[in-house]
Each structure stands twice: as C-alpha cells, then as structure tokens.
Amino acid sequence: MDLREWLTARGGIAHRSDAAEHGFAPRQVRGAIRSGAVRRLRAQWVALASAPDDLVAAAAASARLTCVSLARRRGWWVPDRAPGGLHLQVGPNAHRHRDDATLHWGAPLVDCGPRRLTASVEDALAHIAGCCLHEDARVIWESAVRIERLDVEALRLVEWREPRSRALAAEVIGLSDSGLETMVIVRLSGWGVPLRQQVRLAGRRVDIVIGSHLVVQIDGYAHHSSSAQRGSDVAHDAELRLRGYTVLRLSYAQIVHGWEDVERTLQAAIARGLHLPPRQRR
Structure with missing residues (x-):
C-alpha cells in the first residue's frame, strides 16, 4: 500500500506521526509532497x-472541529436556524486565527491529543450549549445521546464548566425519536401538564402523550411515505380513538414554520379536557 492508498483509507488526511508509525519514512512523505501526490498542511499533517x-x-489552523460543525459531521440533528459556518476548538494559547470561523477557546474537557482533528463529544456538546439557542442546543444534545448511544447519567457526571452545559445535562433524557419531537417537548415543558415520550399504546409506540389521553404523533420530512405504512398509521390512530385517546399528527412544516x-390547537384540546381520561371530561 502506498501513501495515497493509506490516506484514502483514513479519509484523506492524517498526522505525519501516524504515517511514520504505519511504515512511511519521512523521506517517502517528503517525496510525495514534492511530487504533488499529497499536500502538506502546516508541519504535521x-x-x-x-x-x-x-x-x-x-488542520491548517492547528485546531479541532467542534460545536455544530462536529454535530453535522457526525450526523446529529441540527436545526436549520443553528449557527452556520466553521466552528473550531483552539487551545487557550493558540496564536492562529481564522476570520471565516467561529473559534471556541479554552482547555478541552477531554484532551484527545495532537493527532485528532475533531473535538471530543463532550467538548462539542459544551460548545453547542454556549453557541446555540437553548431549544436548538437541547435538540442537538438529544440527537447526540441517541446517535452516540450516550448514557444520560454518565453525561450528568461530566465536570461541565458552564451553567448552560450543566442545565442541559440535567434536562436531557434521551427519549426523543427525532429533533422535531424534542422541539415539541421543550415548547410544552412549561405548560404545567404531564408529558411522556415514546409511550407504548395499543401495541405501538407513540411520540408524545400529553396528560393521559392526548397523543401527539410527529411526521417528519419523509415520514412513513409508503402507502402500506400510512395505512398502518391510520389503523393505529383509529384503535387509539376507540380506546378514548385523541390523536393529533404534526408535520415538519407545522412545527418549524407554523x-x-x-400551539392554539393544543391549547384548545387541553381546554376541552382531551388530555384527561374520558370519564373525567366535563
């Protein structure tokens, strides 16, 4: 395997120390750089x-990818309104600046060593907490918990340095099936009615139950697009209604743009007692 093949297998970029440990002598690396087969990024990449x-x-900034940049790279659900651009983690004594990037300064929570170009999950979550609106940060944290299979209790034991990170660690529960579901939970959390997520009713899980009998199902971008699946959803909704539940389905556009x-629909449903067992409704 030559250097180009090795780099391809590693995603196209590597620390020169890693190359040396895999048998590529410094002269081989220098030769590949001179020939244009690979390019050098600063001294070590x-x-x-x-x-x-x-x-x-x-690599060019001697930094690590973090915050929403790392979230997008790892496939965490990032709301459209979250900050864009490049987000980099730099050490407290870093001297290089990038005018086109958001820099997150300070010592890392987890020191990944000089051969990593991505921040730790914990550092990225801390930067997200400080960089995003609370609701957006909660959405990303919940997505990270699900995708990275993080233990919620272990997350709360991290020595978070900022109040916003500690608050999010206390709030996150890891039950949301989607970012949209987290948005709804955050927005309803101050209403004073019990909320439950991913509850099993009539043989299937439902996204959110308000009170005991108001069911909210969330349909995302391409949710249940097949006719067979849609028919299954309709049949399940009908079974829930027969058991006294009220079922409301919300789309991406409704949650994000409408x-x-x-909110008015949910308030009207609660005012009519639809979140209560049928025998308790006036």
Whole structure:
C-alpha cells in the first residue's frame, strides 16, 4: 500500500506521526509532497486533494472541529436556524486565527491529543450549549445521546464548566425519536401538564402523550411515505380513538414554520379536557 492508498483509507488526511508509525519514512512523505501526490498542511499533517474541507481547515489552523460543525459531521440533528459556518476548538494559547470561523477557546474537557482533528463529544456538546439557542442546543444534545448511544447519567457526571452545559445535562433524557419531537417537548415543558415520550399504546409506540389521553404523533420530512405504512398509521390512530385517546399528527412544516397554529390547537384540546381520561371530561 502506498501513501495515497493509506490516506484514502483514513479519509484523506492524517498526522505525519501516524504515517511514520504505519511504515512511511519521512523521506517517502517528503517525496510525495514534492511530487504533488499529497499536500502538506502546516508541519504535521498531510492530505489528499479529496480530503474533507472542514478537516483540512482544522488542520491548517492547528485546531479541532467542534460545536455544530462536529454535530453535522457526525450526523446529529441540527436545526436549520443553528449557527452556520466553521466552528473550531483552539487551545487557550493558540496564536492562529481564522476570520471565516467561529473559534471556541479554552482547555478541552477531554484532551484527545495532537493527532485528532475533531473535538471530543463532550467538548462539542459544551460548545453547542454556549453557541446555540437553548431549544436548538437541547435538540442537538438529544440527537447526540441517541446517535452516540450516550448514557444520560454518565453525561450528568461530566465536570461541565458552564451553567448552560450543566442545565442541559440535567434536562436531557434521551427519549426523543427525532429533533422535531424534542422541539415539541421543550415548547410544552412549561405548560404545567404531564408529558411522556415514546409511550407504548395499543401495541405501538407513540411520540408524545400529553396528560393521559392526548397523543401527539410527529411526521417528519419523509415520514412513513409508503402507502402500506400510512395505512398502518391510520389503523393505529383509529384503535387509539376507540380506546378514548385523541390523536393529533404534526408535520415538519407545522412545527418549524407554523408553531403558533399548533400551539392554539393544543391549547384548545387541553381546554376541552382531551388530555384527561374520558370519564373525567366535563
């Protein structure tokens, strides 16, 4: 395997110390750089032309990818209104600046060593807590818990340095099936009615139960697109109604762009006692 093949297998970019440990002598690396087969990024990194732009930028700045940039790279659900651009973690004594990036300064919670171009999950979550609106941060944290299979109790034991991180660690529960579900939970959490997530009713899980009998099902971008699945959803909704539940289905557009209308509908349902058992309704 030559250097280019090795770099390809590693995602197109690597620390030169890793290359040396895998048998590529410094002269081989220098020769590959001179020939244009690979490019040098600062003193310690080499990359192919096809290497991901965000990792190349991190290497060029002697930084690590963090915050929403790491969230997007790892596939966490990031709301559209969350901050864009490149987010980099830099040490407290870093001297290099990037005008086109948001820099997160300070010593890391988890020191991953000089050969990593991505911050730890914990550091990324801390930066998200400080960089995003609370609701958006909660959405991303819940997604991270699900995708990374994080233990919620262990997350609460992290020595978070900022109040916003500690607050989110106390709030996150890891039950949301989607970012949209987290949005709804956050928005309803101050209403003074009990909320439960991922409750099993009539043989299937439902997204949210308000009180005991108001069911909210959330349909995302491409939710249940097949006719067979849609028919199954309709049949389950009918079974819930026969058992005394009220079922409301919400779409992505309603939650993200039409929340005021959703809020009015939910308030009207609660005012009519639809969140209560049928025998308790007036």
